Amino acid sequence: xxxxxxxxxxxxxxxxxxxxxxxxxxxxxxxxxxxxxxxxxxxxxxxxxxxxxxxxxxxxxxxxxxxxxxxxxxxxxxxxxxxxxxxxxxxxxxxxxxxxxxxxxxxxxxxxxxxxxxxxxxxxxxxxxxxxxxxxxxxxxxxxxxxxxxxxxxxxxxxxxxxxxxxxxxxxxxxxxxxxxxxxxxxxxxxxxxxxxxxxxxxxxxxxxxxxxxxxxxxxxxxxxxxxxxxxxxxxxxxxxxxxxxxxxxxxxxxxxxxxxxxxxxxxxxxxxxxxxxxxxxxxxxxxxxxxxxxxxxxxxxxxxxxxxxxxxxxxxxxxxxxxxxxxxxxxxxxxxxxxxxxxxxxxxxxxxxxxxxxxxxxxxxxxxxxxxxxxxxxxxxxxxxxxxxxxxxxxxxxxxxxxxxxxxxxxxxxxxxxxxxxxxxxxxxxxxxxxxxxxxxxxx
Ligand SMILES: Cc1cc2nc3c(=O)[nH]c(=O)nc-3n(C[C@H](O)[C@H](O)[C@H](O)COP(=O)(O)OP(=O)(O)OC[C@H]3O[C@@H](n4cnc5c(N)ncnc54)[C@H](O)[C@@H]3O)c2cc1C
Ligand code: FES
Numbered sequence: 001x002x003x004x005x006x007x008x009x010x011x012x013x014x015x016x017x018x019x020x021x022x023x024x025x026x027x028x029x030x031x032x033x034x035x036x037x038x039x040x041x042x043x044x045x046x047x048x049x050x051x052x053x054x055x056x057x058x059x060x061x062x063x064x065x066x067x068x069x070x071x072x073x074x075x076x077x078x079x080x081x082x083x084x085x086x087x088x089x090x091x092x093x094x095x096x097x098x099x100x101x102x103x104x105x106x107x108x109x110x111x112x113x114x115x116x117x118x119x120x121x122x123x124x125x126x127x128x129x130x131x132x133x134x135x136x137x138x139x140x141x142x143x144x145x146x147x148x149x150x151x152x153x154x155x156x157x158x159x160x161x162x163x164x165x166x167x168x169x170x171x172x173x174x175x176x177x178x179x180x181x182x183x184x185x186x187x188x189x190x191x192x193x194x195x196x197x198x199x200x201x202x203x204x205x206x207x208x209x210x211x212x213x214x215x216x217x218x219x220x221x222x223x224x225x226x227x228x229x230x231x232x233x234x235x236x237x238x239x240x241x242x243x244x245x246x247x248x249x250x251x252x253x254x255x256x257x258x259x260x261x262x263x264x265x266x267x268x269x270x271x272x273x274x275x276x277x278x279x280x281x282x283x284x285x286x287x288x289x290x291x292x293x294x295x296x297x298x299x300x301x302x303x304x305x306x307x308x309x310x311x312x313x314x315x316x317x318x319x320x321x322x323x324x325x326x327x328x329x330x331x332x333x334x335x336x337x338x339x340x341x342x343x344x345x346x347x348x349x350x351x352x353x354x355x356x357x358x359x360x361x362x363x364x365x366x367x368x369x370x371x372x373x374x375x376x377x378x379x380x381x382x383x384x385x386x387x388x389x390x391x392x393x394x395x396x397x398x399x400x401x402x403x404x405x406x407x408x409x410x411x412x413x414x415x416x417x418x419x420x421x422x423x424x425x426x427x428x429x430x431x432x433x434x435x436x437x438x439x440x441x442x443x444x445x
Pocket of ligand 1: 125141142143144145158159160161162163164165168170171172173174175176177196215218219335336337338397401402
């Protein structure tokens with residue numbers, strides 16, 4: 001009760017509450033006591049008890065020091081992930097389209113039905129579906145949510161226009177170019193609920209070092225904002241590499257969050273002066289020279305967790321560097337936007353594929369499609385096999401990252417070509433990077 005009183009900041013209200021509470025308590029106690037002992041002049045004693053209680057309570061209430069609102073321990077709130085969630089596809093309207101840099105544009109999506117949006121964990125992604133003229137089927141892609149609010153009014157995606165690789169005669173990125181050129185304010189896009197296992201735990205207290213380059217900045221902004229908005233006790237370092245200011249998306253927004261930032265430009269322009277800290281590429285030497293001394297001073301050790309997102313070569317380099325510095329793998333988390341570095345050891349998947357090994361042929365049952373077919377190694381992955389037989393499972397990355405192709409495995413085992421980066425649900429497999437591992441495989445597809 002004392003703690004409750006201490007929460008009342010106004011001294012008059014606190015005094016009145018304490019007085020009334022103690023007065024009522026003594027009045028009831030005296031009434032019970034007097035009734036029990038059958039004393040005379042009971043009403044006088046009861047009134048005296050109530051008045052005395054009220055007075056003492058009022059004085060006590062006035063002198064009790066209230067708990068300082070600021071010093072009340074704040075534990076970070078958990079995002080309302082899961083609430084208001086929808087199943088499958090939900091139409092979203094592009095409300096705003098904002099150019100963030102030379103090659104990155106943001107899209108603000110609001111549900112067409114006007115209903116509430118579920119929260120999400122900072123770092124998660126959204127899967128969207130695009131009807132692109134000339135494409136045989138809807139194109140599905142995943143994009144990290146690049147903003148954060150506990151109860152979001154919109155979801156923001158920040159998308160880089162993917163050019164064709166140099167020296168290759170292939171078309172430029174299908175979905176990203178369509179988004180930049182053909183998707184405008186008012187366009188409706190179906191989206192699945194936020195998903196993904198690359199997110200920042202706001203309840204931990206270990207410092208978090210967010211390291212990105214290029215469009216890999218998107219999940220990092222969400223993480224940094226969530227930490228600030230939710231009162232997390234994590235110290236955040238935001239390390240980002242860009243070619244120069246022209247290609248550095250969302251710089252002012254990150255500066256406004258109020259975390260430690262280190263920007264490194266590989267080819268800065270004269271007008272970028274004052275907007276970046278060093279020249280070159282983000283590497284672990286920068287962490288050693290700038291981040292570790294600060295951590296050492298702040299907490300007496302360099303213990304931290306590292307979150308990486310960027311080009312595959314960039315992440316490979318940082319991960320190798322961190323390992324050389326003795327940072328344990330379990331303190332390093334990463335998200336690949338495309339086929340990139342190998343995932344941390346996923347014991348379930350590894351054990352399953354080792355046990356399953358490769359088979360020369362397999363009877364594959366697609367239960368929902370009602371098809372039973374014979375698979376051979378030349379048929380490729382289970383996703384390719386399904387597509388070749390006119391079964392069109394959803395997919396996006398085709399690299400074991402985004403979980404879009406995740407499918408329940410009813411019987412048998414699969415053999416992964418490589419360890420998935422994304423972790424499929426228990427009892428499900430990622431068919432984009434797996435082949436049958438037993439003579440019979442039953443997929444709920
Ligand atoms: C979890 C996750 C989160 C992501 N978040 C973001 C994000 O926040 N922002 C963002 O911009 N992206 C993000 N991505 C990447 C995004 O999903 C798409 O992969 C990206 O936009 C490219 O899609 P696209 O359709 O434009 O390119 P695609 O058509 O898939 O092509 C990709 C590249 O391959 C090239 N190509 C085409 N044909 C060939 C060929 N025959 N041989 C070789 N190369 C070829 C294209 O020119 C292009 O450069 C994320 C991905 C994942 C998995
Ligand atoms: S399509 Fe992305 S994990 Fe399979």
